[in-house]
Amino acid sequence: LVKILALVKQVVDVAQVKFDGGKAPNFAQMPAKMSDADKNALEAAVRLKEKAPGSEVIVVSVGGPKVGETVNEALAIGADKAFIVTQPHDQLDALATSELIAAAIRKIGGADIVLCGEASTDAYQGQIGPRVAELLQFPQITFAKTLELQGNSVVATRELGEKVVKVKAALPALVALVKDANQPRLPNLMAIMSAKKKPQTTWKASDLGFAEGSLAPDKEAVQLAEIRPQVMQRRTVILKDKTPEEAATVVADELVKKGVLPGGH
Amino acid sequence: VDFSLTPDEQLFQRTVNEFAERTLAPHARQIDEKQEIPVEILSQMGHLGLLGITIPKEYGGPGGTVTQATLAAIGVGRGDVSMATAVYYLLCTGWAAVLSKFGTDACKREVLPHVASGEWFLGIATTEAGGGSDLANIKTTAVVEKDHVVVTGEKMFISGATEAQKRGGGHLVLAKVDDSLGTRGMAFIYVPATAKGVSVAKLHNMGRMGISTCTVVYDHVRVPRHNVLGDPHKGFSYAMDGFNVARVLVSAACIGAGERGLEIAIDYVRQRRAFGQPLGKWEAVQFELADLYCRLDMARLEVLKAAWLHDQRLAGLSVDESDLNKTVAIGKLWAPQVAFDIYKAAMTWFGAAGYTKDYEIEMGLRGVLSYNVGAEGALNIMRIILGRELLGKDFIPYK
Secondary structure (H helix, E strand, O other), X not given: OOEEEEEOOEEEXXXXXXXHHHOOEEOOOOOEEEOHHHHHHHHHHHHHHHHOOOOEEEEEEEEOOOHHHHHHHHHHHOOOEEEEEXXXXXXXXXXXXXXXXXXXXXXXXXXXXXXXXXXXXOOOOOOHHHHHHXXXXXXXXXXXXXXXXXXXXXXXXXXXXXXXXXXXXXXXXXXXXXXXXXXXXXXXXXXXXXXXXXXEEEEXXXXXXXXXXXXXXXXXXXXXXXXXXXXXXXXXXXXXXXOHHHXXXXXXXXHXXXXXXXXXX | OOOOOOHHHHHHHHHHHHHHHHHHHHHHHHHHHHOOOOHHHHHHHHHOOOOOOXXXXXXXXXXXXXXXXXXXXXXXXXXXXXXHHHHHHHHHHHHHHHHHHHOOHHXXXXXXXXXXXXXXXXXXXXOEOOEOOOHHHOOOEEEEOOOEEEEEEEEEEEEOHHHHHHHOEXXXXXXXXXXXXHHHHEEEEEEEOOOOOEEEEEOOOOOOOOOOEEEEEEEEEEEXXXXXXXXXXXXXXXXXXXXXXXXXXXXXXXXXXXHHHXXXXXXXXXXXXXXXXXXXXXXHHHHHHHHHHHXXXXXXXXXXXXXXXXXXXXXXXXXXXXXXXXXXXXXXXXXXXXXXXXXXXXXXXXXXXXXXOOOOHHHHHHHHHHHHHOOOOOHHHHHHHHHHXXXXXXXXXXX
């Protein structure tokens, strides 16, 4: 029997984010959803459970007032129970979040394997997995595309750009999955309606032993300079009065000059 | 007044929309051209709990609400604008609701779990060659014996008959048991499409090609007595009760197709430039777009209100029946028309490109037109219902 933990984060649906006057993103009133890669991690967790009947999937989520909606979705998808840690303030950085998650995992009694997304869809910092693993002193496998339990170990393939590397770690371990690790299932209506009946526990930071103010952003450790949209500069060049061959040559030369293509053709 | 969906409904809506976008939409053209909905899609719909949303848990369904069924119909209509999948969906869902409510336990156990799983089809066979709206004058008869009932007659424009023969399932057939009693002498009977004496001939539609429309002949078809729903003399009222739910789902499917049509159109008129500016900057286009959006949004509100009223009634709460009938009728009167007008406008804005099969527009136009013509009550029947509720029964223009 395997005790599988899945870390899920509620994020704003970035596909629907609007920008104030084309400048800062306006997150207020934006619909929320489960972070994409966390959904892959949850799917992987449920698949592990299906391969080892009797195992359980426990969801841990740190979030704001609406995080229950995302947790219910995770329970509908196949998690057995959930632990919610309400964030003490909305300036929680990755370090403080990781400390809350690690403390929650300890309070739950640890896990055989912890799964999470490689990074969240909103800030995309990719810090939670590695930080939680470090705090728990678990071996970690990041950028995992596949994973499989073999005895007391987990074997995973890591997507590293042009290379795929197969690695093995002793359990308990943490595996952070990439977004295309699998196709997350959709919850069915019966599961959606019965999700609320599954056990859910909500903890405050103080329930996990954190004194008020101890999770204030640590400016030394993490600094968020600014969030702004990246403006893509486009340049349109229209080639007139040229044969297709001449035009292709001009385009190729230009791309070489810009460093997009290697020199010489 | 609270217009918000519950968190469960929001999650279900997202799930259906994701299914529609991820699975259904990429197959819509194939469904239209091959004139068949792939089995995998129906199985997945069954798995998601979409087919027969209101079927109680003891009969294999999710035991959901009419509001959930309505949200699903909108999603399915968005995904397959040819409307074939929506027709399949809403027939199974709408008529499973009626079988759940009035059927015998034996019949429900035999049929409903297979419908809920997406394995079997369930539809209705009420219309005859003499007309769909004039149900009081049907010719099909049923002779109720001790253990069996024998059905004889010919039904016309029946959806899903070849699917039910191929995949399993059947139709709720309206038949007269006592000619002298008019609509009070009719039974509603579940007849499997594979029963001895059932023969099917496919008609050739111009749209919603993925689901068959057929003539179905019942030649002395014997089915068990428990296939008769409730009281053998109350079939007409059971059918009317079913139409009142099915109409909400029809309207919702048109809303979904209309939403998708409007999205396609908005995307196009933002980008396509003519005479130096995007089409959407021209008032002739922008104002028509604004009007269409208003009509679609108003229809959506009516349809969701109708679903909510149904749920209130199912929950045993007091509901103004006249308000329910009017709200259902408004939705069925408006939604098919606005959906059609959206596709017509989109085709005009697209110009010649919209007339090609490279875009969904012609498929949506053919699809939603079917609900302007008939199905679950023609548009003029909706006007008659509204007239009846506003003026009184003495003003019904027919006897």
